[in-house]
Amino acid sequence: MGALRPFVFINVAATVDGKIDTVERRGAAISSDVDRARVDALRASADAVMVGGRTLLGEDPRLTIRSAHLRADRRARGLPENPAKVGVVSTSSLQPDARFLTHGPARIVLFVPTSASEHDMGALRARGVEIYAHGAPRVDLVAAMQTLSRIGIQRVLVEGGAALNFELLRLGLVDEVQLYIAPLIFGGSDAPTLAGGAGLTRDAAITLTRLSVDVLDDGGVLLRYAVRGNRL
């Protein structure tokens, strides 16, 4: 895909047993304060932060930069205070007071399938949300990445969830994966992991190249991997 799409990196916080949430799926806290500060810096380094619909609707994330210093640094570099917030949704049941919409200032971009209701889209557009319909019944993620590139977004931080991570990896749309492993175990066969979806056979497994391993004072470990076969 080369220049046709942005640089895409996934960041995930997982437990030692690989879970990114409990079976309750209520967005359980996994990161430490140190890791939250690292993620804040990752956001500050990105043009956009992307999440999947169930993360968006279930967790109502802010996706903005917490640190006033990092926001000021972006402004000094002529960048918007916060990266754009990007949602990939199958249904547009966003509440008008969702923090995704209200917490900012930030550009807001929504990718929906072509089957999405025009009525719902109109209300969101009136609030300044940029909406692109690509594919059906699910969003065409290749087209979505091409659109992000076309509208000036060159670095995309993906913050889950499992379904979106898997589809992006399967389609070869990810350059790097960063994984914070917390000293916790959640268990639960139905608890989500870094990559969900339909899964791959061993022959089709996505292979990674380790870039770095950091041992953190909070008992956690930070792993960085390049996705092989992509641009890194």
Ligand SMILES: NC(=O)c1ccc[n+]([C@@H]2O[C@H](COP(=O)([O-])OP(=O)(O)OC[C@H]3O[C@@H](n4cnc5c(N)ncnc54)[C@H](OP(=O)(O)O)[C@@H]3O)[C@@H](O)[C@H]2O)c1
């Ligand atoms: N610890 C962490 O770092 C972290 C970060 C983020 C999220 N999480 C956790 O992850 C869980 C949510 O993950 P999830 O797997 O349930 O959902 P998800 O990946 O957040 O959202 C997937 C949504 O995107 C929609 N979608 C539309 N087009 C798509 C496409 N082409 N490919 C993939 N999805 C597409 C899906 O629609 P359909 O209805 O068609 O499937 C679904 O609604 C939550 O428990 C959350 O707390 C953890």
